[in-house]
Amino acid sequence: MRLRLTRDSVAAGDDVGAPHLSIVDLPDASTTGDLCGWVRSARPIASVAGGSTWALRVEGRVVAVLGEGPRDFVETDPATSLLPERRPLTAHLEYLLHDDVDTVVARVREEPTRTDLRRLARER
Numbered sequence: 001m002r003l004r005l006t007r008d009s010v011a012a013g014d015d016v017g018a019p020h021l022s023i024v025d026l027p028d029a030s031t032t033g034d035l036c037g038w039v040r041s042a043r044p045i046a047s048v049a050g051g052s053t054w055a056l057r058v059e060g061r062v063v064a065v066l067g068e069g070p071r072d073f074v075e076t077d078p079a080t081s082l083l084p085e086r087r088p089l090t091a092h093l094e095y096l097l098h099d100d101v102d103t104v105v106a107r108v109r110e111e112p113t114r115t116d117l118r119r120l121a122r123e124r
Contacts, residue, residue: 007093010046055094067101
Protein backbone atom coordinates (compact mmCIF):
# COMPACT_ATOMS: atom_id res chain seq x y z
CA MET A 1 0.00 0.00 0.00
CA ARG A 2 1.15 3.52 -0.70
CA LEU A 3 0.66 6.40 1.72
CA ARG A 4 1.10 10.09 1.12
CA LEU A 5 2.37 11.35 4.49
CA THR A 6 2.60 15.07 5.22
CA ARG A 7 3.42 16.93 8.41
CA ASP A 8 2.82 20.36 9.89
CA SER A 9 5.58 22.94 9.93
CA VAL A 10 7.05 23.73 13.34
CA ALA A 11 8.50 27.20 12.71
CA ALA A 12 8.60 29.93 10.06
CA GLY A 13 11.82 28.63 8.50
CA ASP A 14 10.36 25.13 8.36
CA ASP A 15 7.54 26.39 6.10
CA VAL A 16 9.95 26.39 3.15
CA GLY A 17 9.61 22.62 2.82
CA ALA A 18 5.84 22.46 3.46
CA PRO A 19 3.87 20.24 3.21
CA HIS A 20 6.85 17.98 4.00
CA LEU A 21 5.62 15.15 1.80
CA SER A 22 6.90 11.59 2.21
CA ILE A 23 5.72 8.72 0.04
CA VAL A 24 5.56 5.57 2.14
CA ASP A 25 5.26 2.08 0.67
CA LEU A 26 4.13 -0.58 3.15
CA PRO A 27 2.78 -4.12 2.70
CA ASP A 28 -1.00 -4.25 2.15
CA ALA A 29 -1.56 -5.99 5.50
CA SER A 30 0.13 -3.16 7.43
CA THR A 31 -1.33 -1.88 10.68
CA THR A 32 -1.21 1.39 12.55
CA GLY A 33 1.65 -0.11 14.56
CA ASP A 34 3.58 -0.77 11.34
CA LEU A 35 3.13 2.83 10.22
CA CYS A 36 4.31 4.07 13.63
CA GLY A 37 7.33 1.80 13.29
CA TRP A 38 8.12 3.40 9.94
CA VAL A 39 7.78 6.88 11.47
CA ARG A 40 10.09 5.81 14.31
CA SER A 41 12.77 4.58 11.90
CA ALA A 42 12.47 7.16 9.09
CA ARG A 43 11.96 10.17 11.39
CA PRO A 44 9.85 12.41 9.12
CA ILE A 45 8.91 14.47 12.20
CA ALA A 46 10.87 17.62 12.94
CA SER A 47 13.15 17.80 15.96
CA VAL A 48 11.99 20.59 18.25
CA ALA A 49 13.90 22.05 21.21
CA GLY A 50 11.97 21.22 24.38
CA GLY A 51 10.25 18.23 22.79
CA SER A 52 7.14 17.86 20.67
CA THR A 53 3.90 15.93 20.46
CA TRP A 54 2.29 14.82 17.21
CA ALA A 55 -1.09 13.34 16.30
CA LEU A 56 -0.88 10.85 13.44
CA ARG A 57 -4.02 11.05 11.32
CA VAL A 58 -4.90 8.51 8.65
CA GLU A 59 -7.72 9.62 6.36
CA GLY A 60 -8.43 12.37 8.88
CA ARG A 61 -8.83 10.09 11.92
CA VAL A 62 -6.31 10.17 14.77
CA VAL A 63 -4.76 6.70 14.98
CA ALA A 64 -1.77 7.46 17.21
CA VAL A 65 -0.22 10.15 19.39
CA LEU A 66 3.55 10.41 19.17
CA GLY A 67 5.81 12.14 21.65
CA GLU A 68 9.51 12.47 22.30
CA GLY A 69 11.17 10.96 25.33
CA PRO A 70 10.37 7.77 27.23
CA ARG A 71 6.82 7.58 25.81
CA ASP A 72 7.78 7.79 22.14
CA PHE A 73 4.63 6.31 20.62
CA VAL A 74 1.27 5.83 22.28
CA GLU A 75 -0.92 4.13 19.72
CA THR A 76 -4.66 4.47 20.11
CA ASP A 77 -5.24 1.14 18.33
CA PRO A 78 -2.10 -0.65 17.14
CA ALA A 79 -4.05 -3.49 15.50
CA THR A 80 -6.11 -1.26 13.18
CA SER A 81 -5.69 -2.30 9.57
CA LEU A 82 -4.61 0.51 7.29
CA LEU A 83 -5.84 -1.21 4.11
CA PRO A 84 -7.61 1.63 2.33
CA GLU A 85 -10.82 1.59 0.39
CA ARG A 86 -9.08 3.94 -2.04
CA ARG A 87 -5.44 4.45 -2.93
CA PRO A 88 -3.19 6.15 -2.13
CA LEU A 89 -4.01 6.49 1.53
CA THR A 90 -3.40 9.93 3.06
CA ALA A 91 -1.74 10.43 6.43
CA HIS A 92 -0.72 13.58 8.26
CA LEU A 93 1.40 14.36 11.32
CA GLU A 94 -0.25 17.21 13.23
CA TYR A 95 2.10 19.24 15.43
CA LEU A 96 0.71 19.76 18.95
CA LEU A 97 3.61 21.76 20.41
CA HIS A 98 4.78 19.89 23.54
CA ASP A 99 1.35 18.98 24.92
CA ASP A 100 1.34 16.05 27.34
CA VAL A 101 0.98 12.79 25.38
CA ASP A 102 -1.29 11.13 27.95
CA THR A 103 -3.60 14.18 28.02
CA VAL A 104 -3.89 14.18 24.23
CA VAL A 105 -4.57 10.43 24.12
CA ALA A 106 -7.28 10.75 26.79
CA ARG A 107 -8.97 13.58 24.90
CA VAL A 108 -8.82 11.70 21.59
CA ARG A 109 -10.49 8.71 23.25
CA GLU A 110 -13.22 10.99 24.66
CA GLU A 111 -13.78 12.77 21.35
CA PRO A 112 -12.48 10.54 18.50
CA THR A 113 -13.87 12.78 15.75
CA ARG A 114 -12.29 15.97 17.10
CA THR A 115 -10.44 17.90 14.39
CA ASP A 116 -9.02 20.81 16.41
CA LEU A 117 -6.50 19.10 18.69
CA ARG A 118 -4.34 22.23 18.90
CA ARG A 119 -6.96 23.77 21.20
CA LEU A 120 -6.55 21.00 23.81
CA ALA A 121 -4.04 22.83 25.97
CA ARG A 122 -6.11 26.02 26.00
CA GLU A 123 -9.24 24.16 27.17
CA ARG A 124 -7.64 22.54 30.24
